[in-house]
Amino acid sequence: MTKMFFRRITMVLMLFFIAAAIKSFAAQNPAQFKQFPIKIPKLSEEMLYPEFWISRLADPDQILDSELSIRMRNRNNLKEADGLENMSQLPVSYSSAEVLSMIEENSAVSKKPRFLNGSTVEASFYDRILKNRNISGIKEQNPVRFGITVRRTEMRMLPTPERIFNDPVDMDFDRILTTGIYPLEPVAVFHESLDGKWFLAKCSYCMSWIPAEDVALGSRLQIMDFARAEPFLVVTGKKIFTSVDLSDSRLSEQQLDMGIKIPLARPGQITAEVEGRIPEGNFVVRYPVREPDGTVAFLLAMIQRSEDVSIGYIPYTRRNIILQAFKFLGQRYSWGGIFNTRDCSAFSRDILATMGVKLPRNSRFQGQLAPAQTIAFPDNSTLETRISILQTVTPCSFVYMSGHVMLYLGKFRDDYFIIHDTTSLKIKLESGDFQSFTAMGVIITPLLSTFLGNGKPFLEGLYAARNFISLP
Numbered sequence: 001m002t003k004m005f006f007r008r009i010t011m012v013l014m015l016f017f018i019a020a021a022i023k024s025f026a027a028q029n030p031a032q033f034k035q036f037p038i039k040i041p042k043l044s045e046e047m048l049y050p051e052f053w054i055s056r057l058a059d060p061d062q063i064l065d066s067e068l069s070i071r072m073r074n075r076n077n078l079k080e081a082d083g084l085e086n087m088s089q090l091p092v093s094y095s096s097a098e099v100l101s102m103i104e105e106n107s108a109v110s111k112k113p114r115f116l117n118g119s120t121v122e123a124s125f126y127d128r129i130l131k132n133r134n135i136s137g138i139k140e141q142n143p144v145r146f147g148i149t150v151r152r153t154e155m156r157m158l159p160t161p162e163r164i165f166n167d168p169v170d171m172d173f174d175r176i177l178t179t180g181i182y183p184l185e186p187v188a189v190f191h192e193s194l195d196g197k198w199f200l201a202k203c204s205y206c207m208s209w210i211p212a213e214d215v216a217l218g219s220r221l222q223i224m225d226f227a228r229a230e231p232f233l234v235v236t237g238k239k240i241f242t243s244v245d246l247s248d249s250r251l252s253e254q255q256l257d258m259g260i261k262i263p264l265a266r267p268g269q270i271t272a273e274v275e276g277r278i279p280e281g282n283f284v285v286r287y288p289v290r291e292p293d294g295t296v297a298f299l300l301a302m303i304q305r306s307e308d309v310s311i312g313y314i315p316y317t318r319r320n321i322i323l324q325a326f327k328f329l330g331q332r333y334s335w336g337g338i339f340n341t342r343d344c345s346a347f348s349r350d351i352l353a354t355m356g357v358k359l360p361r362n363s364r365f366q367g368q369l370a371p372a373q374t375i376a377f378p379d380n381s382t383l384e385t386r387i388s389i390l391q392t393v394t395p396c397s398f399v400y401m402s403g404h405v406m407l408y409l410g411k412f413r414d415d416y417f418i419i420h421d422t423t424s425l426k427i428k429l430e431s432g433d434f435q436s437f438t439a440m441g442v443i444i445t446p447l448l449s450t451f452l453g454n455g456k457p458f459l460e461g462l463y464a465a466r467n468f469i470s471l472p
Contacts, residue, residue, distance in 0.1 A: 031048070033045065039425075039427070040443065040444070040446070041415075041446060041449035042412075042413070042414075042415045042446045042449050043444055043445070043446070047412065047444060048329065050322045050323050053322050053410060054319050054322055056410055056412070057318050057319070057395060057396075060317060060318045060319035060322075061317050061318075061319055062317060063315055063317060064318070064467070064469050065316045065357075067356060069470045070313075070357055072470070073357075073371075073470045074356070074357070074358045077358060077370065077371060081360065081365075081371060082360070082365055082369040082370075083205060083360025083362055084204055084205060084358065085204050087187075087203070087204055087224065087227075090188050090202075093141045093142055093143045093144060094141075094142050094144065094190060095140070095141060095142070096138045096140050096141075098142075099142050099190055099200075100135065100138055102190055102191070102200060102207065103135065103138075103191065103200060105207075106178075106200065106207050109126050109130070112166070113166075114166065115165050115167060115168040116164045116165075118168045118169070119168070121164055125162075129158045129159065130158075131194065132193045132195055133158075133159060133193065133200075134192065134193050137191070137192070138191065142190060142191065144188050144189065144190060145188070145217055146186065146188055146189070146217065146219060146222075146223040146224075147186075147187050147188075147199075147201070147215040147216055147217040148185065148186050148187065148216055148218070148227075148288045149181055149183050149184065149185045149187065149215055150183060150250065150289055150296075151183050151214055151254055151255075152180065152255050152340070153180070153181055154178075154179070154180055154181065154210070154336070154337065155177075155178045155179050155180075155181050155201070155203075155206050155210050156208055156209045156210070157176050157177075157178055157208055157209070158209060159193040159195075159197070159198035159200075159209040161211070162176070163176065163338075172335060173335045174335065174338050177335065177337075177338055178206060178336060179205075179206050179208070180334075180338075180342070180346070181206070181210065181337075182257050182259075182260050183256060183260065183288075184227075184260055184287075185203050186203065186204070186223050186227045187203045187210065187215060188201060189201045189215070189217070190202070196212065197213070198211060198212055201215065204358075205360055205361035213290065214290075215290070215294075216288050216289065216290035216291070216294065216295060216296035217295050218296040226263060226286070226298060227261075229263035229286070230263070231311060231312065232262055232263050232311075233261070233309045233311060234260070234261055234310045234311075234314070235257060235258050235259060235260045235308070235309055236258065236308050236309055236310050236314060236324065236354050237307065237308025237309070238257070238328055238331065239255055239256065240255075240303065240307040240308060241255055241307075242303055243282060243302040243304060245275045245301065245302075247275060247276055248275075248289070250289040250299075251275070251287055251301040254301075255340075256303075258324070258327070258350040258351070258353070258354060259349070259350040259351075259352075259353025259354050262285045262286075262287070262303070263285060263286045264283060264284065264286075264311070265286050265300055269284075269286070271300075274301075274302055275300075275302060279302055281305055282303060282304055283302065283304075283305060283309070284300055285301050285303055286300065286301075287299055287300070287301040308327075313355050314355055316352075316356070316469075318394075318395065318396040320354070320355060321351060321352075321355075321396045321407070322396060322407075322409070324350075324354055325347075325351055328347060328421065328442045329419065329442050329443075329444070330441060330443075331441055331442050332441050333421050333422065333423055333441050343421060344404050344405050344406070344420060344421040344422065345361060345366060346421075347405070347420070347421040348363075348366060348398050359468065363400065363403060363404060363405045366398070366466070367400030367405060367463070367464055367466065368400075370466075371471060372466040372468045372469075373466065373467040373468075373469055373471060374464050375389060375464065376389075376463065376464050377389055377462045377464065379463070383457060383459065383460060386462070387416075387448075387459070390408075390416055390447070390459065390465075391411070394467065395410035396408065397465045397466060397467050398465070398467075398468070399418065399462050399464070399466075400462065400463055400464045400465075400466065401461035401462050402461070404420070404422070406418040406419070406420035407419050407420065408465065409444070415446035416448065416459070417445070418446075419442065420442065420443070420445070422442075422443060422445075423438070424436060424437065424438060424439050424440075425437045425438075425443070425445060426450060426453070427449070427450055427451065428451060434451060434455060446458075447459040447462075
């Protein structure tokens with residue numbers, strides 16, 4: 001028994017020291033730590049760290065656009081760019097015909113088979129949901145109400161939380177979901193569902209149905225003043241949380257995603273204690289909550305100073321673009337935010353939001369319609385021509401193909417690399433056959449050594465590279 005006992009103790013100690021050695025080695029040499037073979041061609045461990053790509057930039061700290069210039073550009077974009085709306089300039093009310101048009105345009109019903117809880121969606125499902133749009137409740141004139149989101153939620157094409165899919169077992173793409181929407185987002189409300197649980201609403205980048213319980217209503221002035229308030233914090237981590245508040249669950253551990261702007265409380269607004277304790281060690285912010293009657297109240301909440309946040313926007317530099325992008329590396333892909341993360345267009349939008357740059361939510365609007373410094377890849381250009389065009393593209397530009405946006409990292413050896421939030425990956429084997437992998441997340445891939453569905457190099461799908469800086 002004694003020998004067996006000592007053997008076991010010795011084995012446990014050996015395993016402990018081996019684990020400690022591996023941990024120490026990984027901490028000191030993270031780019032050298034290998035846990036499994038990398039399947040992506042041309043990719044090595046060292047390339048999985050932002051410092052690798054930053055070190056290859058000629059001037060990573062060059063300011064690409066000043067904060068003043070970005071503000072002016074954002075104002076112009078809100079007036080002129082498709083996919084962005086100046087909320088403060090909306091009309092006071094809309095006619096019945098205008099509201100009906102909004103409902104019809106934002107209540108799509110597919111004619112293709114769809115599945116709910118594994119079974120085919122019946123016509124009765126659509127009949128019930130379409131009735132909930134409350135067409136008969138539209139007034140001759142419909143005053144616009146304003147509100148603000150109090151938690152992360154969703155905007156949906158139909159006023160229902162039920163999820164329907166293309167496939168009975170594939171749950172990645174909810175076909176009713178329009179987009180996830182973050183807390184502290186101003187919204188304009190045009191109409192209410194029959195059951196009173198949904199608002200037909202518009203934010204600066206989307207119109208759809210939103211759960212009424214996730215919106216607190218106030219005056220236009222009240223909501224827009226809060227949205228423009230200074231000074232403010234910007235969330236620079238992929239997500240952070242407000243502090244635990246035992247006195248008010250509406251303020252406790254609320255998720256705040258990258259790019260969200262949160263007004264800081266002014267010194268005169270801060271009492272000796274916040275949430276029943278002294279605020280030292282925290283930032284004190286103003287946070288909107290929904291009162292029982294549906295109206296907004298702005299209360300004090302706390303965010304730990306150790307959270308990944310910035311007082312004001314971070315500088316618009318290539319270093320910061322790469323650092324922000326790599327905070328998402330490995331995060332699961334989430335169509336429209338269905339899994340509480342993000343998809344490819346939110347990936348690019350959230351990165352630049354930390355620097356104050358406002359982009360449309362949709363990748364098509366970003367890639368084709370938003371004002372930007374653009375380098376085009378002509379449709380019929382050869383691969384050689386595309387390579388020569390790509391060599392003129394500055395690293396940290398966003399590159400676009402139909403329905404997808406990626407961040408260009410630069411050339412390394414004989415290939416060109418991107419980081420992007422993607423669903424799939426295709427590589428060519430030594431036999432010449434192709435092998436597909438499910439990616440469903442943020443990964444780094446080469447443009448020449450990964451392939452499209454038609455077997456052509458990924459580079460052949462690009463139509464533009466874009467830098468969102470002020471144009472002359």
